[in-house]
Amino acid sequence: MTRTRPFGRLDDGRPVHAWRLGNGSGLSAQILDLGGILANLEFPGTHGRTRVVLGLGDAQAYYDDPAYLGILVGRFGNRIGGAAYTLDGREHRVSANEGRNHLHGGTHGFGRRQWRVEAHDADLFVLRYRSPDGEEGYPGNLEVTATYRLHGPRLRLDFEATCDAPTPFNPTHHPYFNLAGDPSVPASAQWLQVPASGYLPVDDELIPLGEVADVTGTPFDFRIARTLDAAFDAADPQLRTGGGFDHCLVLDAHRPGPRGGCTAMLYSPHSGIAMRIDSDAPALQLYDGHALDRQHPGIGRGLCLEPQGFPDAPNRPEFPDAILRPGTVFRRRIEYRFATPGRDRGWDEVVAALDRA
Numbered sequence: 001m002t003r004t005r006p007f008g009r010l011d012d013g014r015p016v017h018a019w020r021l022g023n024g025s026g027l028s029a030q031i032l033d034l035g036g037i038l039a040n041l042e043f044p045g046t047h048g049r050t051r052v053v054l055g056l057g058d059a060q061a062y063y064d065d066p067a068y069l070g071i072l073v074g075r076f077g078n079r080i081g082g083a084a085y086t087l088d089g090r091e092h093r094v095s096a097n098e099g100r101n102h103l104h105g106g107t108h109g110f111g112r113r114q115w116r117v118e119a120h121d122a123d124l125f126v127l128r129y130r131s132p133d134g135e136e137g138y139p140g141n142l143e144v145t146a147t148y149r150l151h152g153p154r155l156r157l158d159f160e161a162t163c164d165a166p167t168p169f170n171p172t173h174h175p176y177f178n179l180a181g182d183p184s185v186p187a188s189a190q191w192l193q194v195p196a197s198g199y200l201p202v203d204d205e206l207i208p209l210g211e212v213a214d215v216t217g218t219p220f221d222f223r224i225a226r227t228l229d230a231a232f233d234a235a236d237p238q239l240r241t242g243g244g245f246d247h248c249l250v251l252d253a254h255r256p257g258p259r260g261g262c263t264a265m266l267y268s269p270h271s272g273i274a275m276r277i278d279s280d281a282p283a284l285q286l287y288d289g290h291a292l293d294r295q296h297p298g299i300g301r302g303l304c305l306e307p308q309g310f311p312d313a314p315n316r317p318e319f320p321d322a323i324l325r326p327g328t329v330f331r332r333r334i335e336y337r338f339a340t341p342g343r344d345r346g347w348d349e350v351v352a353a354l355d356r357a
Contacts, residue, residue: 002256002307003019003020003025003120003121003122003162003204004017004018004019004020004120004201004300005017005018005020005040005130006018007032007034007058007059008058008059008060009059009060009062009325010034010059011060011063012065013225014015014114015204016033016034016114016273017032017327018032018034018058018124019031019032019033019037019117019120020230020260021122021123021125021148021155022026022122023122023345024124024149025044025154026043026044026152026189027042027043027152027153027154027155027338028040028041028042028043028150029041029148029155029216030065031063031125031148032059032061032176033112033114033115033127034059034062034112034113034114034115035062035070035072035074035111035112035113035115036060036110036111036115036127036146036148037069037070037071037072037111038069038173038331039056039062039177040053040055040298041134041155041246041336042084043153043273043338044340045179045268045271045272045273046271046272046340046342046343047181048224049271050180050181050245050271051181052177052178052179052180052181052273052275052338053070053163053175053176053177053178053302054069054070054175054176054178054292054296054299054300054302055068055069055070055299056189056296056299056334059347064213064293065295065296066112066293067213067261067291067295068104068174068230069071069174069175069176069197069202069287070174070175070176070225071104071109071110071111071173071174071297071339072110072111072115072127072146072159072171072172072173072174072343073104073105073109073110073111073172073173073306073308074105074109074110074131074144074169074170074171074172075105075109075110075136075138075142075167075168075169075170075171076102076104076105076138076146076169076170076314076322077092077104077105077170077171077172077174077285077306077308078103078168078170078285078306078308078311078312078351079098079101079102079205079206079207079311079312079313080094080101080102080168080311080312080314080315081097081101081205081312081315082100082101082212083101083102083137084170085314085315086315087139087168087246087314087323088166089164092137092138092139093104093137094137094138094162094226095107095136097277099205099207101205101206102136104174105136105138105212106136106356108136109134109136110131110171110241110350111127113129114218115128115129115146116128116157118204118325119132119146119250120213122283122286123149123150123151124148124149124150125146125148125182126145127145127146127147127178128143128144128145128146128149129143129144129146129217129260130143130144131141131143131144133164133165138167138271139165139166139233139325140163140164140165140166140167140168141163141164141165142161142162142163143161143162143163143167144159144160144161144171145158145159145160145161145238146158147160151336152169152357153338153339153340153357154335154336154337154357155335155336156334156335156336157173157333157334157335158331158332158333158334159171159330159331159332159333160328160329160330160331161324161329161330162324162326162328162329162330163182163300163326163327164326166323166324166325166326167323167324168314168322168323168324169306169322169323169324169330170309170322171332172281172285172307172308173306173307173334174304174307174336175302175304175306176289176292176301176302176304177190177266177275178190178268178285178300178301178302178303179268179270179271179273179274179275179300180268180270180271181268181273182224182271183298183299184268184300185261185268185287185288185300185302185320186229186300187272187288187301187302187303187304188227188228188229188288188301189227189229189245189268189269189301190224190227190266190267190268190303191225191226191227191266191267191268191269191297191347191350192222192225192228192264192266192286192303193222193223193225194222194249194251194263194264194265194284194286195215195223195251195262195263195267195295195346196197196215196220196222196223196224196249196250196252196283196284197215197223197250197252198212198213198214198215198218199212199213199214199220199247199248199249199310200212200214200247200248200250200283200310201238201247202238202242202246203241203248204241204284205256206241206242207311207312208248208310208311208312208316208319210316210318210319212250215249218238219231219233219237219245220238220239220247220249220286221233222247222249224230225265225347225350226276226286228237228245228261228264228303231233232244232245233353240302241271241356242318243288243290243291244288244290245286245287245288246285246286246287246288246290247284247285247286248283248285248286248308248310248311248312249283249286249302250282250283251263251281251282251283251284259278262276262277262278263277263278263279263281263284263307264277264284264305265277265301265350265354266292266303266305267341267345267347269343269344269345270272270343271340271341271343272340272341272343272345273338273340274338274339274340274341274350274353274354275336275337275338275354276336276337276339276354277305277307277334277335277336277337278280278333278334278335278337278357279307279332279333279334279335280306280331280332280333281308281309281332281334282310282320283307283308284305284306284307284308285304285305285306285308286303286304286305287304287306288301288303288304289301289303289304306328307332307334309322310322315319337354337357338357339353339354339355339357340353340355341354
């Protein structure tokens with residue numbers, strides 16, 4: 001089986017390649033050397049092999065994409081308010097690419113950069129990128145490695161990074177999931193469970209206000225599995241502010257098991273496919289993809305479930321620290337685990353199938 005193939009050229013002539021993981025029978029992935037983009041992810045469902053992430057057709061489409069489909073996000077995932085922060089008494093300004101704010105690493109971030117392929121085989125894909133001092137306004141030279149590993153029904157992503165000067169660092173991953181594999185089936189019909197008792201309310205620029213609010217009685221309470229359709233409340237002021245779900249859920253520190261346990265579970269009654277995300281990140285950004293209707297008409301919507309640190313943390317001393325300092329090695333793990341419990345199953349059956357996967 002061919003493990004790599006051309007995926008088009010960018011407008012400046014640079015070639016982009018797609019690299020395959022898996023043997024085509026179980027879980028399989030296709031990853032680009034542009035942005036480390038997860039361009040395709042397939043798993044067997046009740047209707048046969050099912051594409052579970054949204055994707056685009058060629059390299060330039062991904063380069064021009066305003067929705068960050070599938071990218072490795074950095075240096076700082078989510079938003080930095082005012083595209084500025086103060087560190088060790090010095091103000092730093094980073095690129096403003098969402099109004100006056102900084103989003104997902106800036107104008108190019110990690111997602112529009114070509115990464116160097118360090119290793120590749122049927123179950124392993126290692127990418128490296130050197131982000132130079134001053135890129136997007138960030139201080140210090142940053143060396144980052146992203147390693148994808150495929151093991152049976154699991155795809156694991158590991159970030160590792162070092163820097164020679166203090167710098168904000170909060171990488172994440174940005175695939176859009178619709179486990180139905182059918183754009184005519186709303187992504188909001190998927191069942192979602194997240195062990196998060198708190199969330200971060202935001203202002204009208206989607207910058208956190210600084211408090212961790214209780215999810216009880218709000219649309220952001222997914223501690224018991226439900227669909228986004230069931231959770232949605234058009235009168236909720238935070239959903240009106242965000243235009244839908246685009247909020248950071250604060251994961252429970254006391255959840256059962258070791259740190260790095262279950263971050264979220266997602267299930268499509270249509271395809272019978274379920275997914276569990278495990279990560280050591282303290283929070284999870286939930287985005288329902290409502291801007292895709294305008295950005296990419298026809299591909300449908302997908303849910304972004306982004307394990308990460310707190311947004312705007314460089315400006316919020318009350319939030320967990322998000323500064324990488326010299327002499328420290330940053331590590332973050334995100335693992336996607338899949339199972340096919342079957343169509344229209346009860347939630348206990350879904351959880352049991354994922355536990356066995």
